[in-house]
Amino acid sequence: DPYEVLPEGEHKSGEWVPTGCAGCTSWCSLEANVVDGRVIKIRGNSRSKVNGESSCPRSHLSLQQVYDPDRIKRPMKRTNPEKGRDVDPEFVPISWEEAFEEIADKIIELRENGESHKFVLWRGRYTRLRDILYGILPEFVGSPNKISHSSICAEAEKFGPYYTEGYWAYRDYDLQNSDYILIWGTDPIQSNRQVSLYSREWGNILEGARIATVDPRFSRTAAKSNEWLPVKPGEDGALALAMAHVILTEGLWHKEFVGDFVDGENKFTAGEEVDEDEFEENYTHGVVKWWNEELKDRTPEWAADKTGIPAEQIVRVAAEFGEAAPHACVFMGGGGVMQTRGGYNSMAIHGLNGLVGSIDNEGGAVRGASVPNQSFPDHSEFLDDISREGLDHEMIDRRGRLEFPAFKDGESGGGVVTNLSADGIIEEDPYEIKMGIGYWNNFNFAAPETERWDEAMSKLDFYVHLVTHQSEMTQYADIVIPSTHHMFEQWGMLYQKGNLHTHFWLSRPMINRHWELIEPEAEFSWLLAEKLAEKGYSNMLDYFKTIVDPETGEEPEDYREFAKYATKHYMQPVWDPEMESHGDQFDGWEDFKEAGVWNSDEFEFQQYWGEFTNSTGDFEFYSETLKEALEEHAEKHDVSIEEVLEACKYEAEGELAFLPHYEEPYTVGDDEEYPLLLVDSKSALNREGRSANANWYYDLKDIDPGDSTEADVIKIHPRDAEELGLEDGDEVVVSSPAGEITCQLNVWEAVKPGTASKTFGMGHWAYGRVAAEDFADGEPRGGNNNEIIPAEYERLSGSTSFYSHIKVNIERA
Ligand code: MGD
Ligand code: MGD
Ligand code: MO
Incomplete structure (x- = not known):
């Protein structure tokens, strides 16, 4: 069987083989025990400096996933042309030859008709081989529509850090060195990132710090905190602003980071404006503006009314948090910010880290070390005119339109609006979509107002789904491609930060593929490239052949070699002793494979103070960076900034547009009918x-x-x-x-x-x-x-x- 992949090398019975887990965004480095070609047990990879020997309860469920009798076992084709939630797709098994024939024909047809942009690639979870299927393949088809799941995941959580310090990514939190921790809208011993690490360390962390959890729900973490602040849903802004108010009126901000009044006397008094000239800032920008425009009136009593949390508790928690400066840390998750008016909450909550000087500091919220990966060779010269013209179209998620700025990295339309791509298809706005490929995702279940997805997918003429299970979204597929399980049956790699280190792990084929499976990111792309070449369009295959084995310089000859060479190429700086990697050193590929994980050196504190990666280089309470983004977007649409905010369902006017400020929570539905x-x-x-x-x-x-x-x-x-x-x-x-x-x-x-x-x-x-x-x-x-x-x-x-x-x-x- 040409599609069977046997284990790489001999695995002795009972051997622990390194791998990694993408079951959540913790991305732990793990080991799997393999006996006679079957995996029987999971544990943490003790070589990792992030999660180490710990693994969370969920890692064990991967055993039930990989050996699930309900897995998709061979390629299938839909025989019922009708599509809908209650419609049986009547899938029948087909050969790989037939599967790739159909997919390639459809792509060639779109390209020949000048409709290559009417193609969409949706990705859910991934390994870093995603750069091939998600990053590169759509361009060879000739479509701009690469739609990730990021915005049904956690983007608002990155918004606050970006528009204050210029950092659009997950943060690491130095909880072990913190004296006071605010857990905000997240549940780190059960979800968020580094569940394994925090499950192990929580007892130690609680011994060294006081912990207060802000969550309307009595979460697992709330139960293991010193205080629970059951905020009314959506009133997170009110709470964060009142805490900032207390920190300033009580004189508890971190003077070294924020600066001080010129005469040393605290003039932050509730209700009273302060003269900007009387305060000299160090590494921040606009603290007095924030006070004058917003904070001076955001008293604990005002917030108590909004949040349902007693004023005494707000004062106590804010004061204890401030007294711990700079070893005080707000750990921010999605709960307080993935809200219709949550963008400014994200700035306000992260702004508390700014006030206590814990940004980029010991015991605080830090960025984590970078990763020495090597991107794939440039493919632009391999793209033909059809591709280039196709890429010129608007994307179907409508990013960058007036009402969807999606300001990732400060750019209008820089981010994704995942859930809106369903509306794009239903309304054929900006245009009709005729073909889709989705992998490792299930938007008909995972994205709110699922009926829209049922409608969109019923309308989509030709859909290919690359998954392990026949999920809701698979029910609308025309071709189903049975995928390998990422932990045990394929090459893959991911990196994540935690515990002041970043680790970068490798997973590999370690068990027999019991069924006719292929790995979706590299193997599928190669096989499709071969089929397209057979039909006269060889550009993608020609390009893939430039991703050679870094050790021997050999071109890949088949899909399996391609996946392996791509993995080795991407991780070369990690294992190649000739290349610089600011962390663990290895003697070569085989040596690295033994370990299965690379660790960075420990993160260095205060490396960004005075050099934050935003417009001013300072931590912006008053966001010049957001101001520039809003100005550019307003200009692009020939409207005022107020009109932009109104289109985005915000209520702010004037300077408040650039400052963390209070917005009334936005709700849908009538209070009487839905209490x-x-x-x-x-x-x-x-x-x-x-x-x-x-x-x-x-x-x-x-x-x-x-x-x-x-x-x-x-x-x-x-x-x-x-x-x-x-x-x-x-x-x-x-x-x-x-x-x-x-x-x-x-x-x-x-x-x-x-x-x-x-x-x-x-x-x-x-x-x-x-x-x-x-x-x-x-x-x-x-x-x-x-x-x-x-x-x-x-x-x-x-x-x-x-x-x-x-x-x-x-x-x-
Ligand atoms: P999943 O639903 O996890 O991902 O949502 P999606 O990105 O849609 O994807 C499931 C699919 O992956 C299934 O089709 C399954 O067959 C396939 N699959 C499983 N394992 C593998 C594998 O190893 N390889 C491949 N190729 N396929 C595999 C996730 C999204 O959901 C996210 S990230 C978040 S944070 C949101 N969380 C969330 C929430 O908390 N509440 C509500 N109400 N909705 C949520 N939706 C979001
Ligand atoms: P959630 O776990 O959904 O997201 O990790 P988090 O950002 O931590 O946490 C949301 C929290 O917000 C919940 O505790 C909820 O009770 C609370 N909340 C709800 N409404 C409000 C509100 O109005 N205000 C406040 N302050 N809180 C509110 C996300 C991360 O988790 C992601 S993106 C992924 S993809 C991973 N998925 C995942 C998983 O599927 N399962 C588990 N167990 N862990 C996971 N970890 C990762
Ligand atoms: Mo997510």
Whole structure:
């Protein structure tokens, strides 16, 4: 069988083989125990300086994923031309030859008709081989439409750090050296990044620091904190601004970082303006403007009213946080910022790190070391005229339009608006899409207001899905490509920061491919390139041949060699002793393969003070960088900045547009009809959406505080249950203006009154016999939160809103 890939080298029985996990964005370096060609156990790779010997509970679910009898086992083709949620696709097995014939023919047809831009590539999770399938392949097709999942993930969380310090990426947090930690809208011992590390270290961290958690939900982390601040959903801005107010009025800002009054006397008094000339800033920009325009009136009493958190608690937490400066750290996740008006919350929350001087500092919020990767050779000279013309079109997610600035890296349209690509297809605006390839994703389940995806995918003429399981999005496919599991069956690599190091791991084929599988990023791309060459269009194959084995200079001869050479090429600076790598050194490829992970040197503190990568080089409380982006975008659309903000559903006017400021939370639906606010969170056992068909996921579901095994649960406070006439254990219908779902009600004291708390993860109507109640009939097991979350956006970053806007009603079923 030409598609079988045997293990690289001999694995003795019981050998631990290094790999890495993309089950969430922690990206841990792991080891798998392989016996007779089968993987039987997972553990942390102790060579990693990030997660080390620790691995989270979810890593073990990968065993149930890889040996799931419901995996897609061979290429398949749809025989039912009708598409829809209740329509059986009537998939039949086909040969690889037929699969690639169909895909290549479709691409050639688009190109010959001058419609190559009517192609879209969607990616979900990935390895760094993504640069081939996602980064390069669409350009050879001749389409600008490379749509990532980033904005249904975490973009708003990067917005605040970018528009204050010029950094658009995840941060690392030096919690081990922190004296006071604010956990904000995240749950690091169960989700976010470095779950394995923090699960191991939390006890030690709690011994060295006080921890306060800001979350409307009593999360696992809240339960292991000194204080819980159950903020009203969407009022995060009010809370952060009031804390900033306290830090300034109490004189607790970090003088070395922020500077001080010229005469040394604190003039920040509630309600009173300060003369800018009286304050001299060091490494920051605009602290007095922030005070005068916004903070002076943001008293704890004002915020108590908005947030539902007592003024005394706000003062106490803010003061203790400030007293710990600069070893005080805000750990910011998506909860307080992936909201329709969350962009400025992101600046305000991250701004607290600025006030206490913990940016880029010991015990604070730092960037982490870079990674010595080597990008693939330039492909632009291999692109023909059809490609170049195709690339010239607007993208289907409408990024950069007036109402979707998606200001990644300061650029109008620099980011992605993932969820809007469904509307792009439905409305044929900017144009019709005729062909799509998606991999490692499931937007019909993972993106809010799922019905739009059902409509869009029904309309899409030709769809190819490269996945392990027959998920909701696969049900709309014309060709299904069975994918390898990233941890055990293919080459791949990812890097992530944590514990003041960045690690970079390698995964490899270590077990037999039991079925006819191929790896989606490199192997699929090569096989498609070969087929296109056979049909007379050889540019992509010609280019791929330039990615040679860095050790021997040999060209790849087949898809397997290509995947391996691409991996070696990308990681060459890590393993090649001749190249500089600011971290672990190896003697060559074989030596590195043994270890399976490279570690950077420890991050150096204060390296960006005075050299932040933004317009002024200082930490901008008053964001000149955002001002420039907004000005450019306004000019492009010939409107004022106020009009831009209004189109983005913000209310700010004047200078507030450039400062972290308060915005009234935006909600959808009528208060009377929908009396509760939904608080969505990730289940502890979610491997993003990919553990859905694992039995252990359901058997252990009560690992989520307040949930029950086997059931999909929504939780409300006893007071609300009484008011709504509901009882613990009731089967209920949860409705919102976007739709309705059915699940089980648990009545639980640890829910903020006025809210309903439900984990994301259950409610599959496809994916396999365990995930769905009845896969054949398309009957869901529980209810998918995204069916009741209205599609709304934090438009300045392009993010989808998952928090604060979702009003619901609950009735007995
Ligand atoms: P969530 O876990 O969704 O995202 O990691 P996080 O950014 O930490 O956390 C959102 C938190 O915000 C929840 O605790 C929720 O209760 C809270 N919240 C909801 N509404 C509000 C609000 O109005 N204000 C505040 N302050 N909080 C609110 C994301 C990261 O997690 C990502 S992007 C991925 S892809 C990974 N996925 C993943 C997973 O699927 N499962 C698990 N267990 N861990 C994961 N880690 C990664
Ligand atoms: P998943 O749903 O995890 O990813 O959403 P998506 O990017 O859509 O992708 C599942 C698909 O991956 C399935 O089709 C499965 O067959 C395939 N798959 C599984 N393992 C592999 C593999 O090893 N290789 C390949 N090729 N395919 C594989 C994720 C997105 O969801 C993210 S990142 C976040 S942070 C959001 N979280 C979230 C939330 O917290 N709440 C709500 N309500 N919605 C959310 N949606 C978002
Ligand atoms: Mo994510």
